[in-house]
Amino acid sequence: MKSPYSSPFQTREFFQLYNSVSNLSAEVFAVEDSGDLKSLCVVTIQKEEGIKAYFSRRAIIYGGPLFISHDFETGEFLLHHVYLELNKKVIYIEVRNYADYSKLKSLYVTAGWMWMPYLNIKLLLKDNSLNHVLGLMKYNRRREIKLSLAEGATFRDANDISEVQNLYLILKELYINKVKLPLPDFDYFLALFRSKLGKVFVILHNNRIIGGTFCFYLEHKTIYTMYYCGERNYHTKIFPTHLSILAAIDFGIRNKLEFIDFMGAGLKNKEYGVRKYKHEFGGELLEYGRFRKINNKFLFIIGELGLRILKLLKK
Numbered sequence: 001m002k003s004p005y006s007s008p009f010q011t012r013e014f015f016q017l018y019n020s021v022s023n024l025s026a027e028v029f030a031v032e033d034s035g036d037l038k039s040l041c042v043v044t045i046q047k048e049e050g051i052k053a054y055f056s057r058r059a060i061i062y063g064g065p066l067f068i069s070h071d072f073e074t075g076e077f078l079l080h081h082v083y084l085e086l087n088k089k090v091i092y093i094e095v096r097n098y099a100d101y102s103k104l105k106s107l108y109v110t111a112g113w114m115w116m117p118y119l120n121i122k123l124l125l126k127d128n129s130l131n132h133v134l135g136l137m138k139y140n141r142r143r144e145i146k147l148s149l150a151e152g153a154t155f156r157d158a159n160d161i162s163e164v165q166n167l168y169l170i171l172k173e174l175y176i177n178k179v180k181l182p183l184p185d186f187d188y189f190l191a192l193f194r195s196k197l198g199k200v201f202v203i204l205h206n207n208r209i210i211g212g213t214f215c216f217y218l219e220h221k222t223i224y225t226m227y228y229c230g231e232r233n234y235h236t237k238i239f240p241t242h243l244s245i246l247a248a249i250d251f252g253i254r255n256k257l258e259f260i261d262f263m264g265a266g267l268k269n270k271e272y273g274v275r276k277y278k279h280e281f282g283g284e285l286l287e288y289g290r291f292r293k294i295n296n297k298f299l300f301i302i303g304e305l306g307l308r309i310l311k312l313l314k315k
Contacts, residue, residue, distance in 0.1 A: 005099045007063035007235035008197040008218040014062075015042045017195050021045055021188045029082050031074050038074040041065035041082060045090060055303040057180075059086050059093040064101055075107045083111075083293060091299045097288040098224070098261055105289075113291040117267040119275065122222075126259070133249055136282030144239045145246055151205070153238045155247035156210065158200040164193045167202055167212040171229040173286040177310050178232075189214055192226075199223070201247035203230060203240040211240030212262055222259040223252045245281055 008014055023046070031042045045061045047053040065078060086093055086108035095108075098120065109115060110256075125133065134142050158164050168189050175183040192198035192214055203211040210232030217223035225248055230240025252260050267277070268273025268287060279285060294300050 002068055003066040005066050005101070007098055008216040008221075008224070009062035009098075011067050011197065011218070012044050013195055013197045014216070017191045017197070018042075018044050021191050023049060023053075023183050024184065024188065026081050027085070029078060029085070031078050033074075034052065037068075037230055038071060039065055039067045039078045041078060043082060043093070045086075051230060053262040055091070055299060057090045059090040061093070063098045064095050067104070070103050072104075072107050072140075075104055076111060079108065079111050079113070083295075087295050091294070091296045091303060093097055094295045095291040096264070097290060098222075098263070098274050100286075100288060107279070108291045111293075113293045116288045116290045116292060117268040117287055118267055119281040121262040121275075121278045121281075122259045122286060123147060123249070123262075123281060124259060125208065125249065125257055128253060130250055130253055133253065133282065138280040138282070140181070141242060142279040145242050148238045148240070148243055151235065153203060153205045153210070153235045153243055155201055155203050155212075155234050155243050155250070158193060158202045159212075161190065161193070163202055163209060164200055166187060166209045167200065167214075168278045170209070170211060170231055174229045174232075189227075199248070199251060201244065201251070202307045203243045203247070204240060205235070205240075210234050210238070211244050215248050215251075217252075217255075217257065219255075219257075221250055221257060223257055224261045224263050225246050226263060249281075 015028055016024045018024045025045045027043050028041065029043070031038045041061060044062065046058050046060060067075060081246060082093065105115060106220040116234065123133065123136070134145065144306065168186050172183060175181060185195065193200045197216050197218070199215045199217055201213045201215070202209045213228040215223050215228050216226055225245060228241060229245040230244055234240060249260055260283070261277040265275040265285065
């Protein structure tokens with residue numbers, strides 16, 4: 001809670017969650033000086049199933065390491081040991097920043113990390129009402145949300161495992177038919193539901209789940225929309241995906257959180273359809289970027305090529 005870079009992704013609970021589900025794990029590194037923690041980093045280790053595991057081994061640091069201050073010596077020491085420990089275990093290491101790490105950019109670059117100008121969108125919730133936030137949205141987004149609510153669609157917390165499973169099936173169908181990217185197994189989403197860091201919201205119409213959101217959040221800080229979805233072409237006047245985001249916004253306002261973080265808006269100057277969708281909720285477009293360290297260039301190229309081929313085959 002002392003670090004300006006605090007997020008749920010650098011907590012003990014998140015570390016334990018990733019070590020409790022299939023095909024995922026996590027390691028934690030910290031720098032200590034005279035009994036005081038100076039920096040800390042939870043690194044998630046991810047891979048696909050079967051033969052694809054060898055070509056998809058990657059380390060993702062969500063939110064970025066925690067630092068008490070902009071201490072370059074501590075940061076250099078931390079990054080060096082993360083690299084030494086993971087160099088032979090994963091093909092690449094990627095830091096996905098959800099805060100402004102620009103003051104530490106030269107630290108990464110000097111250590112051989114590549115800067116990538118990824119964008120993000122954050123919406124201020126602190127001291128705002130739901131009506132005020134609705135007023136910040138693009139006209140069509142606000143109109144479609146009001147239409148959905150007028151037609152009787154509602155949102156609330158998921159009550160039990162069966163509701164989480166119903167939502168997961170909608171999300172899985174979306175990833176198979178449209179997103180065409182790997183999706184964690186159900187046990188990941190169940191662990192999220194059971195975690196004190198996790199929130200699962202469901203969208204209902206006529207007592208039927210038609211969408212929802214899987215989020216992580218940190219008290220007094222930020223809620224993160226990790227995954228969200230809605231049944232496609234469900235109703236001409238109901239937009240379940242919009243309400244999935246609204247549910248997280250409503251929770252953040254009621255629990256006095258500072259922001260909702262949309263967790264990525266693609267590479268700067270590169271077309272990314274989801275960016276426009278996220279931006280229409282009224283948030284600010286920010287260039288927090290990512291840092292990447294490639295440990296095995298040959299396997300990295302093979303892995304990227306394989307992912308592109310799989311996406312083409314799924315079309």
